[in-house]
Structures are given as C-alpha cells and as structure tokens.
Amino acid sequence: MNIQVPTTVLDGSVLAVLTKEDTYGYIITKSMQELLGVSESTMYPVLRRLKRDGYLETYDKPFEGRNRRYYHITDLGVSHLQEIVHSWASFREAVNSLLEERND
Amino acid sequence: MIKEYLDNVRSYLKDLPTDEREELLQFYEEQMLDAGYSIQDIEEKYGTPKQFARSLKIEYFIENDEVADDTVPRSTRTKNRMNLVWLVVLGLFASPFLIPIAIGVIGILISAIILFLGILFSIYVGIIGVLAGGLIAFVNGVILLWQSVATGVFYIGAGLLLTGAVIFFAPIVWRVTRWLFEMLVTFIKWVGNRYLSKNNVKGAH
Numbered sequence: 001m002n003i004q005v006p007t008t009v010l011d012g013s014v015l016a017v018l019t020k021e022d023t024y025g026y027i028i029t030k031s032m033q034e035l036l037g038v039s040e041s042t043m044y045p046v047l048r049r050l051k052r053d054g055y056l057e058t059y060d061k062p063f064e065g066r067n068r069r070y071y072h073i074t075d076l077g078v079s080h081l082q083e084i085v086h087s088w089a090s091f092r093e094a095v096n097s098l099l100e101e102r103n104d
Numbered sequence: 105m106i107k108e109y110l111d112n113v114r115s116y117l118k119d120l121p122t123d124e125r126e127e128l129l130q131f132y133e134e135q136m137l138d139a140g141y142s143i144q145d146i147e148e149k150y151g152t153p154k155q156f157a158r159s160l161k162i163e164y165f166i167e168n169d170e171v172a173d174d175t176v177p178r179s180t181r182t183k184n185r186m187n188l189v190w191l192v193v194l195g196l197f198a199s200p201f202l203i204p205i206a207i208g209v210i211g212i213l214i215s216a217i218i219l220f221l222g223i224l225f226s227i228y229v230g231i232i233g234v235l236a237g238g239l240i241a242f243v244n245g246v247i248l249l250w251q252s253v254a255t256g257v258f259y260i261g262a263g264l265l266l267t268g269a270v271i272f273f274a275p276i277v278w279r280v281t282r283w284l285f286e287m288l289v290t291f292i293k294w295v296g297n298r299y300l301s302k303n304n305v306k307g308a309h
Binding site (some may be wrong): 025026029040041045048049094 | 128130133134135137138139159167171218
C-alpha cells in the first residue's frame, strides 16, 4: 500500500523536525525515510527549496575532520509551518469524512 | 574512496553553477559518511559516478525550469531546456535497466521530437511559401499593369492579401510554436522524472 507524500507535507515535516532543534542532513533524511519512506534524493530538492524561499538557514559545524551542515528554521519558516499545519488539518478532516462515509 | 567517487561525479557536473554543485556534493558526501556506506553500497544505490551525475543533472535542470521566472532571460531558459531534452534522450539510451520500457519510451520520445520538428518545418515552409508567393504576385501585378490594368490590379491585390495574411498570422504561428515546445518540454520532464531521476517519492509502508 503506497501513498505518495505531497510536497507540502514534506515541507511541513522537515520544518516540524527543525522546530525541536537544529540538526544535520542525515538526521533529517533518516527520519523522513523511516516515517514516510522518502529517499534522500527526494529530500535534497526539498531542503534546497526551503532554503531558497528563506524558511531555513544553514551553517557548518566541524565533525571528525569534516563539516556537517546544520539546518535552522527561520521565523518565516515557523509561520510557514503554521500555515501548513492548518491546511493539513482541514485536508485530513475532508479525507477522513470521505473515507469513513463508506462504512455508514 | 568516497572522496574519489565524488570527485568523479564532480567532473561530470561541470555545467552546473559552482555553488549549486558544491552544495549538492556536500549534501551527498555527508549522507554517505553519516550512513557509513561502503563504496559497494554507494554504487548499488546511486550507480556509477556518471549515472549518478546524470540523474543529478536531470533533477537540477527540471527543478531549475520549474522555478524559472521573468528574471531569467528567455534565451537562457530555452538553452537550459534544450540541454534537458538532450540529457533525457542520452539518459534513456544509457539506461541499462528497464530495457524494454526504455526502447518504448525512446521510440515515443523520438517520434515526439520528429513530430515537433516536422510541424515546425511545415509551418515555416508554409509561411515562407506564402510570403514569397505574395511578393511574386505583387511584382507580377506591377509588371502586368502596363498590359492589362484589370489583371495587374488583380495580382497586386492578391500579393498584398497574401503578404498581409503572413504579417497577421505570424504572431499566432510563433505562439503555436512556443506552445508546442512547451508541450515537448513538459513531456521530457515527465519522462525524466519517471525514468531517470532517483527522486521518486516512495510511499509509507
């Protein structure tokens, strides 16, 4: 059973992960992979777009002689997440009412 | 080993802007190191450096085209799109997997491109023909005017009519051409996303 994850939901999920704390690429892609089954090749364009639109920023931190790129959610990103949460709530409600109608 | 692999990928990504390229490579390098992949894992997952670079490029050009707005000069955009068409065609020829599907898709793609060029060619030959016919009729009319006024006026009139028709229809034809190109690029993007990009969203299990 496969359900394609809409782009907006991916955006929201990444922003939600980052509201807890700044983190680096692998942690983000790993949680998306585990929960939504989305590959890292899908996540790169998502992160790139969110950065370009100003919803997140990056900075580098040294780790074992290399750099890890950390992602940080901006204020703009926080309000964007709020919008996504609202649209998701009404979308979910609509889909639920459609799917459950069948049982009546 | 990983560094060598990525240097190899880098060498195939020369036509991407430097900052975009380095950001991309940084991201995948981190993924590979943090996931603890061996070079075998990497080749299994991403293919050879050349294959990996190709799917990255296709993704880049598709994404780039989606966000292109009025600040991007039309000539640059058209150039990038031609590049994309070329990459997708090359990519399909080089794809070792899904051979039967690839042959079918290549067939459809080539027919689409030939159809596109054919329509374009006939439209422009038609225009040039009508324009030439119009001019010749006009000149003919002027010459004939000395022999027979009625015939001369008829040819001048026909010539003006044809020339006028070309001037009137040229913008419409140009629009139709752009629309056809738009359709071709949309189709190419679909093929690229569907068959060549690794960027396919897999559903939750």
